[in-house]
Amino acid sequence: MFADLAPPPPDPILGIAQIFSADPATDKVDLGIGIYKDESGEAPILASVKAAEAWLIETQKSKRYLSSAGNPDYNRLTRALLFGEGSDIFERARTIQTPGGTGALRVAADFLKKLRPEGARVFIPDPTWANHNLLFTTAGHQVVVYPYYDVASGTLRFDEMMAALAGIGPGDIVLLHGCCHNPAGADPDPAQWAAIADLLERTGATPLVDLAYLGFGEGLEADAASTRLLASRLPEIIVASSYSKNFALYRDRAGALSLIAKTPAEADRAHAHLLPVVRANYSMPPDHGAAVVAHILGDTVLRAQWEAEVAAMRARIHSMRACLSDQLAGSNARDYDFIARQRGMFAMLGLAQDVVERMRGEHRVYVGTGGRINIAGLTERNVAHVAAAISAI
Ligand code: LMR
Numbered sequence: 001m002f003a004d005l006a007p008p009p010p011d012p013i014l015g016i017a018q019i020f021s022a023d024p025a026t027d028k029v030d031l032g033i034g035i036y037k038d039e040s041g042e043a044p045i046l047a048s049v050k051a052a053e054a055w056l057i058e059t060q061k062s063k064r065y066l067s068s069a070g071n072p073d074y075n076r077l078t079r080a081l082l083f084g085e086g087s088d089i090f091e092r093a094r095t096i097q098t099p100g101g102t103g104a105l106r107v108a109a110d111f112l113k114k115l116r117p118e119g120a121r122v123f124i125p126d127p128t129w130a131n132h133n134l135l136f137t138t139a140g141h142q143v144v145v146y147p148y149y150d151v152a153s154g155t156l157r158f159d160e161m162m163a164a165l166a167g168i169g170p171g172d173i174v175l176l177h178g179c180c181h182n183p184a185g186a187d188p189d190p191a192q193w194a195a196i197a198d199l200l201e202r203t204g205a206t207p208l209v210d211l212a213y214l215g216f217g218e219g220l221e222a223d224a225a226s227t228r229l230l231a232s233r234l235p236e237i238i239v240a241s242s243y244s245k246n247f248a249l250y251r252d253r254a255g256a257l258s259l260i261a262k263t264p265a266e267a268d269r270a271h272a273h274l275l276p277v278v279r280a281n282y283s284m285p286p287d288h289g290a291a292v293v294a295h296i297l298g299d300t301v302l303r304a305q306w307e308a309e310v311a312a313m314r315a316r317i318h319s320m321r322a323c324l325s326d327q328l329a330g331s332n333a334r335d336y337d338f339i340a341r342q343r344g345m346f347a348m349l350g351l352a353q354d355v356v357e358r359m360r361g362e363h364r365v366y367v368g369t370g371g372r373i374n375i376a377g378l379t380e381r382n383v384a385h386v387a388a389a390i391s392a393i
Helices: 014-022 047-061 072-083 088-092 100-116 132-138 160-167 190-203 220-233 264-279 288-297 300-328 337-341 353-363 383-392
Strands: 029-031 094-098 122-127 142-147 173-177 206-211 237-242 255-258 346-347 365-367 371-374
Touching: 014 365, 029 371, 029 383, 047 288, 047 300, 072 088, 072 094, 072 220, 072 237, 072 255, 072 288, 088 094, 088 220, 088 264, 094 100, 094 264, 100 132, 100 206, 100 237, 100 255, 100 264, 122 132, 132 142, 173 371, 206 220, 220 237, 237 371, 237 383, 255 264, 255 288, 264 365, 288 300, 288 337, 300 337, 300 383, 353 365, 353 383, 365 383
Parallel strands: 029 365, 122 142, 122 173, 173 206, 206 237
Antiparallel strands: 094 255, 237 255, 346 371
16 A cells, blocks of 8 residues: 555645754744744744643643543634624634644544534635645545735735635635735735625625734734624634734644634524534544643733733744844845835745745755745844845745
8 A cells, every 4th residue: 555655745834943953054944834933043942831831731630632622722712812802793702622723624624524514615815824725625525716815016915805704605615814814914905804794794605713822913903903893794714813923832732723603502503513523533632732722821920921922923034024124125126115114024025936946055044835924934134144135046
């Protein structure tokens, strides 16, 4: 069975991380995988997380099984963080803990396959996170790409997006990035979100919001606004969220899947159908990261500390955006102002694959497919090197 297997293509994001690790150069810069680095170039464990981990080690008495839904405190606190404690959306939402945001997307995809055994049409933006296509096609859905962002001008292709989605209908799924679009860095403005809500309301299609960067754009509340708008306007929405970035818990896999239904009773029924999907997949999610998040979100002092840590990460990303954009001003034919204007971890330089490889080979600057750069990998020390590499290329 295994003898004739050819090597699979490398993962477009994880593959670069491996090549980077193997490079012995001392001046190499990793702008590939989306990991937040501090000013010294380290990806540290947050102080609030360290404190919660110490508390957990001290107080946890058992590692008995929980349920397929995971940690109930985590689920309630996540629901409150995303939708606002006690709000109408909060009442209509049910949340389960998942192994990261990827796990949430995969459970959503498997759940949708149960509802639509022939597979749904899942509309994903161009560009989007490199794993979306693989994830939904592997789960048996038909992926349809819609125009989203023009790399050359650094602006949304909003009218084209709306035209491409005009023909969607009930049963179709539209994947939207709730904030800090990965990789574009550009999100719809409030009027555009309202127009998207109108379109979804009119057509009866269901949004699946991918919310992996909450707090990295304008703030925890502001970054939830578009998701809340959709949830307030539409009878049903699906939200896959992640604490990988805003709690820096990457490998601990703390994510969540939320279903918002028309009524609390319908939400309860939909939630019940998620559990066998999880049971047949990984039975139940890993505990540690979620237990840490639940403790922090539920503790006044630790929560304030975490919110300050998110604000500091956000501020450093904003300042690195401004810094790179300044350093590139007038450096070559392109206008790089868009980098300073945009939000979140990523920006797209729009580079062909051979140029991406030259950045790596000639300048030891590791960037993703299409020239996606992780702004959170820039520091005061490496930004001049990166700007020089971009100018030269
Ligand atoms: C990324 O886009 O780099 C991150 O979301 C990490 C991943 O899993 O791809």
